[in-house]
Amino acid sequence: MKNETVLFDDTHHKCVMFSLEDEEHAAHSLSVNQFLIIQNNSAVLIDPGSEVIFSDLYEAISRHIDPKQLKYIFFSHQDPDVAGAIAQWSVATSAKLVISQLWVRFMGHYGLMDMDRILGLEDHGAQITFGSDYLRFIPAHFLHSPGNFSLYDSRSKILFSGDIGAAIASPQNLNKRVDDFEEHRPFLEGFHSRYMASNRFCRAWVQCVRRYDVATIAPQHGSLFHGENATRFLEWFENVEGGAEHCDTLYGCEKT
Amino acid sequence: MADPNVLKQLRANLHSYSLLYVEDNTGLNAQASTLFKKFFDNVVSAYDGEEGLSLFKLHRPQIVITDINMPKMDGLKMSEAIHAIDSDVIIIITTAHDEIEMLHHSIKIGVFEYLIKPLKIDNLIETFTRCSEVFLEAFHRKIFNANLHAVFNYQNNLVFLLHERNVVIANQPCLDFFGVPNIEALRKKFQSFGEVLLEHKSFVYDHGTMKWFEHISAHPGRLFNVKIADQEEVSHHFILTFQSVPEKEGYAVLSLNDVTELGLLKLYDSTATEKEAILKDEKTVRALLEMGMRSGAKIKAHNLYKGLSIANDGLVVTIDERVVTMKVPYVQLKAMQHEEMFYLTSELFPMAILAEGIKRIDFEDQSVTFEHYHLVSTSPTRRESIRVTPDDKIQMSMLYEERKLDTELEIMDVSLGGMRVQVLSLPAGFAVKHSVILDIVLTTMLRPIIINTTAEVFRIDEVNRRFEVVFIFTLHAEGKKSMIDYIAKRQMVLIREFKGIQYEK
Numbered sequence: 001m002k003n004e005t006v007l008f009d010d011t012h013h014k015c016v017m018f019s020l021e022d023e024e025h026a027a028h029s030l031s032v033n034q035f036l037i038i039q040n041n042s043a044v045l046i047d048p049g050s051e052v053i054f055s056d057l058y059e060a061i062s063r064h065i066d067p068k069q070l071k072y073i074f075f076s077h078q079d080p081d082v083a084g085a086i087a088q089w090s091v092a093t094s095a096k097l098v099i100s101q102l103w104v105r106f107m108g109h110y111g112l113m114d115m116d117r118i119l120g121l122e123d124h125g126a127q128i129t130f131g132s133d134y135l136r137f138i139p140a141h142f143l144h145s146p147g148n149f150s151l152y153d154s155r156s157k158i159l160f161s162g163d164i165g166a167a168i169a170s171p172q173n174l175n176k177r178v179d180d181f182e183e184h185r186p187f188l189e190g191f192h193s194r195y196m197a198s199n200r201f202c203r204a205w206v207q208c209v210r211r212y213d214v215a216t217i218a219p220q221h222g223s224l225f226h227g228e229n230a231t232r233f234l235e236w237f238e239n240v241e242g243g244a245e246h247c248d249t250l251y252g253c254e255k256t
Numbered sequence: 257m258a259d260p261n262v263l264k265q266l267r268a269n270l271h272s273y274s275l276l277y278v279e280d281n282t283g284l285n286a287q288a289s290t291l292f293k294k295f296f297d298n299v300v301s302a303y304d305g306e307e308g309l310s311l312f313k314l315h316r317p318q319i320v321i322t323d324i325n326m327p328k329m330d331g332l333k334m335s336e337a338i339h340a341i342d343s344d345v346i347i348i349i350t351t352a353h354d355e356i357e358m359l360h361h362s363i364k365i366g367v368f369e370y371l372i373k374p375l376k377i378d379n380l381i382e383t384f385t386r387c388s389e390v391f392l393e394a395f396h397r398k399i400f401n402a403n404l405h406a407v408f409n410y411q412n413n414l415v416f417l418l419h420e421r422n423v424v425i426a427n428q429p430c431l432d433f434f435g436v437p438n439i440e441a442l443r444k445k446f447q448s449f450g451e452v453l454l455e456h457k458s459f460v461y462d463h464g465t466m467k468w469f470e471h472i473s474a475h476p477g478r479l480f481n482v483k484i485a486d487q488e489e490v491s492h493h494f495i496l497t498f499q500s501v502p503e504k505e506g507y508a509v510l511s512l513n514d515v516t517e518l519g520l521l522k523l524y525d526s527t528a529t530e531k532e533a534i535l536k537d538e539k540t541v542r543a544l545l546e547m548g549m550r551s552g553a554k555i556k557a558h559n560l561y562k563g564l565s566i567a568n569d570g571l572v573v574t575i576d577e578r579v580v581t582m583k584v585p586y587v588q589l590k591a592m593q594h595e596e597m598f599y600l601t602s603e604l605f606p607m608a609i610l611a612e613g614i615k616r617i618d619f620e621d622q623s624v625t626f627e628h629y630h631l632v633s634t635s636p637t638r639r640e641s642i643r644v645t646p647d648d649k650i651q652m653s654m655l656y657e658e659r660k661l662d663t664e665l666e667i668m669d670v671s672l673g674g675m676r677v678q679v680l681s682l683p684a685g686f687a688v689k690h691s692v693i694l695d696i697v698l699t700t701m702l703r704p705i706i707i708n709t710t711a712e713v714f715r716i717d718e719v720n721r722r723f724e725v726v727f728i729f730t731l732h733a734e735g736k737k738s739m740i741d742y743i744a745k746r747q748m749v750l751i752r753e754f755k756g757i758q759y760e761k
């Protein structure tokens with residue numbers, strides 16, 4: 001499997017996917033993806049992963065852009081496989097680190113006390129405009145983290161969905177693209193029913209996402225959904241039942 | 257027996273509202289209606305759901321109390337129909353049995369309360385008290401909404417509601433300031449608002465690299481300085497904010513807060529000599545802090561702990577003569593206490609403010625009070641990269657003109673692109689811009705890492721009879737990665753060390 005794929009390139013705007021695995025994830029076939037958006041002389045890095053892959057990712061990025069040109073590093077949520085290398089990235093670049101406001105006060109634990117480096121996202125999200133294009137941080141709270149965002153890139157029409165759409169051990173992960181949604185679906189089910197908080201949030205997220213013209217859904221783990229498969233994924237996801245719906249089974253304390 | 261004072265008060269709160277009671281048992285209906293009349297002037301009775309619904313349409317009561325099992329139309333169906341007409345109506349269900357099924361259904365249709373028959377006066381009083389609270393809240397909301405208009409017009413700020421980039425509504429001060437008779441004229445003027453914003457250094461106005469609307473709408477919630485001339489051609493200094501309205505795409509509120517009297521315009525755009533005089537003036541800094549206070553701007557407080565940057569948002573809460581009080585988080589107060597000074601920056605300020613003369617740090621109230629402050633053109637807040645004070649796991653030696661420097665070098669701080677060292681003596685001819693070779697040795701858990709790099713002498717100073725030299729360098733790929741790792745880990749250690757201080761008394 002090659003660990004670098006150009007997802008979009010129209011000479012002004014480029015999106016690259018890296019698939020650097022740390023050992024922990026490789027052992028569980030979690031198939032991790034990191035993303036880089038470059039427009040002209042600035043760049044945004046998305047979910048750069050744990051400390052283990054920092055060096056390799058830094059090197060991989062350097063092949064496309066001087067890391068000094070990273071303007072923002074976006075962390076969809078606070079998990080260590082997403083935000084574990086905050087200290088390294090804060091030293092290696094002068095980028096603003098973008099994360100839900102909910103996690104800002106924990107930054108000391110990640111190795112950063114300078115809140116001037118952090119752009120804490122309010123619950124409704126935000127938009128970064130560059131030229132006629134924009135990046136939109138779409139709320140994805142409780143899917144699974146309580147302070148969670150997806151990122152939509154208006155130029156490439158890619159939705160970077162974080163943990164939403166993650167598939168575990170799907171044979172289609174090898175090519176990093178879903179060719180047959182029905183065959184891929186069983187590998188989505190276990191993760192989503194256990195990690196997503198409730199169907200209500202799944203529906204709210206799908207409703208927000210449908211406001212945008214999404215050509216590709218790019219999750220942080222597993223394969224990308226293009227075109228019709230992205231539509232199929234949204235249709236499936238709005239019916240996903242999560243923790244709230246399976247509460248009794250999860251707690252095992254139902255009435256006897 | 258119920259407290260007569262409570263009953264009296266409840267009647268005073270409720271009597272002007274009306275109540276519809278639906279119960280097919282005629283005896284019970286008559287009996288309960290008599291009771292309800294003690295609270296409400298207007299009580300209407302019905303004997304089945306159908307009659308209830310038609311009487312509701314006729315009288316429009318604010319409260320409906322209904323039985324469930326009744327001929328023609330049951331109480332739940334009737335309640336659903338009533339809520340479809342007016343969802344604010346309070347519906348109270350009465351039933352002889354504690355039926356869970358029924359309860360679920362009632363919740364679904366938004367029933368306010370579920371009372372078991374026979375009705376008990378205590379339960380009724382409790383429910384009616386809650387009704388009166390709901391009515392009071394609705395009444396207050398109504399007053400608020402009705403008076404919002406007045407609040408909007410009589411505040412000093414110029415406030416516009418925009419849709420895309422057009423004015424939908426604006427308050428009276430907008431019309432007054434621009435000298436236009438009505439909103440229509442203001443809309444026209446606003447179409448060329450870019451021309452209204454005057455050129456001023458570091459302010460927002462249309463020029464080569466900036467279009468005002470694109471700039472402010474890309475940064476909702478941020479504060480901007482703008483300059484606008486009034487009808488007498490006198491320039492006013494405003495703080496502009498742009499806030500998009502949540503859930504209403506395309507709508508936004510733009511407000512302009514006039515801070516002209518603080519006399520800050522000249523600070524942003526003046527000749528060097530004038531600026532020098534202003535910089536020395538504490539009054540100017542006080543005016544900047546006051547501008548921050550009035551606009552509710554978040555002001556960033558910065559401190560350093562062994563090179564570790566600690567920064568958090570703060571708010572200026574009071575300015576009394578020369579004494580300023582700011583609210584800042586606990587961790588920042590600890591850093592201020594340690595450093596006995598701090599820097600303040602804001603998007604509104606032309607440069608950083610150095611604050612000293614700390615009079616009081618109140619950890620309970622999370623505030624700091626200080627009385628000395630001045631503007632500084634350079635400060636650690638402008639550092640591009642993270643710099644840390646090293647530990648003994650990093651050593652360095654230097655080669656200058658192929659000869660190794662034999663006196664000991666002490667590393668004062670290190671970053672990814674440079675190093676500050678102190679040394680007792682320097683070789684002859686050693687000067688700024690000269691090139692040297694540095695051998696940096698990092699001790700790690702596994703093995704020592706040697707980074708060999710050429711560097712440039714950036715600055716030489718004399719400090720306490722020692723020379724202080726700043727080297728700048730660009731490390732090769734492997735060296736860079738090792739250095740990032742060293743600094744990130746060192747930063748973590750310093751954070752832990754600082755947290756230790758945080759818990760000291």
